[in-house]
Amino acid sequence: MRHLISVLLENEPGALSRVVGLFSQRNYNIESLTVAPTEDRSLSRLTLTTIGDDRKIEQITKHLNKLVDVVKLVDLTEGAHVERELMLIKVKASGAQRAEIKRTTDIFRGQIVDMTQNTYAIQLTGSSIKLDAYIAAIGGNIVLEVARSGVTGISRGEKILSL
């Protein structure tokens, strides 16, 4: 099963490499990874998606917790949560295609953030599935470039991940 794990990490040099190293060292998967400092500059929040059975996920969270730079973590998929990914995508857009792409982008609540005579750069946020669906809808053959942020998330309700 796919799990979304959010980690509060000391904002120290090398902390990220310890997390990433743990995954390769123990043969765990990282599907996506996103990391940035939080409102407290001494902490970074790292969110990763990984795949494994319950036993594997338990080991992953235990080993993450053992890393000295990890302050706290939560498996967001254990409860209700919101998850989002940002995608910037550049597509071929010329002639009659342009209106069609614009329409599809509107349906997906995306925005065109840059354009030339022959291209659009589009920004889209949502679940990973939605982003995949958008690419399928516009047709893979016009895609020139895709930059996705990886998934980040937050739990619903009053539950928080903080010190």
Next chain:
Amino acid sequence: MRSGPVVDLIEYTSERLNKVDLLSGGEMLLRALHDEGVEIIFGYPGGAVLHIYDAIFNQDKVEHILVRHEQAATHAADGYARASGKPGVVLVTSGPGATNAITGIATAYMDSIPMVVISGQVERRFIGSDGFQETDMVGISRPIVKHSFMVQDPAEIPLIVKKAFHIATTGRPGPVVIDIPKDVTDPKDKLPYDYPKSINMRSYSVPAKGHTGQIKKAVDILLSAKRPMIFAGGGVIQGEGSALLTRLTKKLGYPITNTLMGLGAFPGTHKQCLGMLGMHGTYEANMAMHYSDVVLGIGVRFDDRVTNSDVSKFCPDAKILHVDIDPASISKTVTADVPIVGSVSSVLKEMLAQVEQSTTRRDKKSLAIWWKQIEHWRERDSLAIPESEGEIIKPQSVIQTLFEITRGDAYISSDVGQHQMFAAQHYPFAKPRRWINSGGLGTMGFGLPAAMGVQFAFPDAVSVCVTGEGSFQMNIQEFATCMQYKLPIKVICLNNRALGMVKQWQDMQYGGRYSHSTYADSLPDFAKLAEAYGHVGIRIEKKSQLKEKMQEAFELKDKLVFVDVLVDPEEHVYPMAIKGGAMKDMILSKTERT
């Protein structure tokens, strides 16, 4: 030009000077080690650590031991830590000094040994420029350390040293690396020194006591067991739980087995002890594990050398009660029915109290039947030493003789291979911290430097290195260190003229094709070699000379004696687990299996 405030500044500075000393980074490091209680460090100098070595020269609080190879420095610090319970400390230079230390760090990591390794690094401005003797030590060591630090500023040194020792010695212990760029230790830059008295890290906490409810659950299951087994590992020794474990086990009257890392956790000479379990464990220990209905695992990690390769066949009828300080060790390979996370000593203490108070009646009848069964297995005498023909010396009998001569009271450091297993099987340890071996990583070359560390920890103790002619050649240069510091180590070399364990597997699984496991015609004369270094060398070739000549070696109390014993090269280590089987599946001799 400033005028007025200068006076204030001078007053301020002199006031501070009264309270704190101004020290360079190198001096701070030494002072911090002393403040941390470090008496001895093992190291090797080089360019990046010369400022630190100069600081060593100018003080007399911390003794530095010069080894002949950085790997030996880590193993010596490791042996020191295993024998004394205090953290081992290592100092190496950048680049090759650091990479040479890696094997020793990995060895300590696998066996959870507290160690602090200080490595030099190129100057800050050269980091990342592929400078001379530059290597990314923090990066290279990352998977084999508990934590690591790169010092970015001399002012950080006291706090980082404090944190490093705190992390290395608490919880599940392990090695910590401190990488120090050369310019951080520059004697010209002096800063106020203040060593923190205590430390609090928000991202690092130590699980203290086990959950009382879980302990109660475990005790209830334990007391109603019909075929119980206690299974103790290195965690009991590391966690100073041996005395409590011994009390609990005697109180319960249950059988107990020690892992390779746990030898001595419960006295191997006691009748309740079934010896070591696992790959080369005794018949009775492995049989009792397999047929038990309750297994209490304490400070163990259900390593594949214990469980055999197919975990699904492990102790099929047993409820597993698992006590460990590391939550990640629990249910990693074998699912625990009752997991207890906590320090071994605190959990054992509470277990003892609960056992004493419990009203649960033990099933005495079942226990009597269980013991009868165990005694029946024990009669099989799976460690019986095979008869040897003529003057051929069986390796097992060398260990037996060693046990007799040292009255079972020596510190035995071991290398890796057949001799290690023979020592583990035939030298029952009555006390913890007496058996010093690389169990997890299985590092050849560990034995001699580890025995050095033991001798530095206990100068008056009998420090023995049991080795083979293969392993010994991996750190043979430490003969010189032993001479420099007059270490009276007794090296017992089970010389079978081959890489015995490799050869055994080639006999058993590869049709006797000895691919690169023999070298009989190129072995040095070890006794002469020892003498070349200024030590004493004794060679024993005949069974009839064994006891007398070994005795002779131990009578030379002030000398390192290398005893080269030519043993039967055909001997295999038995019992041996059958790959893919359960614990009850063993090869008992060249012709018998269970």
